[in-house]
Amino acid sequence: MTDAELAAHLAETAGRILLEVRESGVFSAKALGKAGDQTANQFLVHAIREARPDDGLLSEEMKCDGERLGKSRVWIVDPVDGTREYGEARQDWAVHVGLTIDGVATVGAVALPGAGMVLRSDQPQAVPAPGSPLxxxxxxxxxxxxxxxxxxxxxxxxxxxxxxxxxxxxxxxxxxxxxxxxxxxxxxxxxxxxxxxxxxxxxxxxxxxxxxxxxxxxxxxxxxxxxxxxxxxxxxxxxxxxxxxx
CATH class of the missing domain: 3.40.190.80 (D-Maltodextrin-Binding Protein; domain 2)
Structure with a gap:
């Protein structure tokens, strides 16, 4: 599995997990964001460490020990980007799985679980022309x-x-x-x-x-x-x- 395929697979899977957590009905609105963050983060961290054990890793929901600073390849993830929107059952939240190489954002996947899609760095498409007005x-x-x-x-x-x-x-x-x-x-x-x-x-x-x-x-x-x-x-x-x- 390529890095891009891995990023997309993990982002999509984490998105499905987050939807299941929200739909479980177990958590109050106040507790839902934290539960989603922790659940998705645990999955992403374990999956990346299993699939790419030699790479560095930085996550919003994980304490950094500094080991990543000596690495060329570093995965940077946000298990739930837009915790408020996730908790409100809106569509404008995301899961981020990116790979930086020598400080450059090189590979990435952004899942929009509410919209049922994943946008990927390895599947570029033409961006529509700007609107009027902008x-x-x-x-x-x-x-x-x-x-x-x-x-x-x-x-x-x-x-x-x-x-x-x-x-x-x-x-x-x-x-x-x-x-x-x-x-x-x-x-x-x-x-x-x-x-x-x-x-x-x-x-x-x-x-x-x-x-x-x-x-x-x-x-x-x-x-x-x-x-x-x-x-x-x-x-x-x-x-x-x-x-x-x-």
Missing amino acids: RMLVSRTRPAAEAVSVAERLGATLVPMGSAGAKAMAVVRGEADIYLHSGGQFEWDSAAPVAVALAHGLHCSRIDGSPLVYNQEDTYLPDLLICPKPLAAQILSLITETKAAA
């Missing part, structure tokens, strides 16, 4: 100020959505055109989505235009931009102008 994804609970300002300057429509993975995959699927985030994230929030988006030919970077670098000692990776390549220069310029005016 559609910019923002957090449904805390839209980033930079994103709102840039959207105004572009004349873009704001599209509220839940998890980072769901937003990134909405760009991949052509449901939106721009995902601009500056409100704080960690490596597991973007590694798998960025691998998938890059494979589909999209621009992915920090909001200052610098590369997204993974498997760092400090896993805080607070911002990113995912969009079609022809839009990237204009958006990055507007971000710079917005920051200068703040």
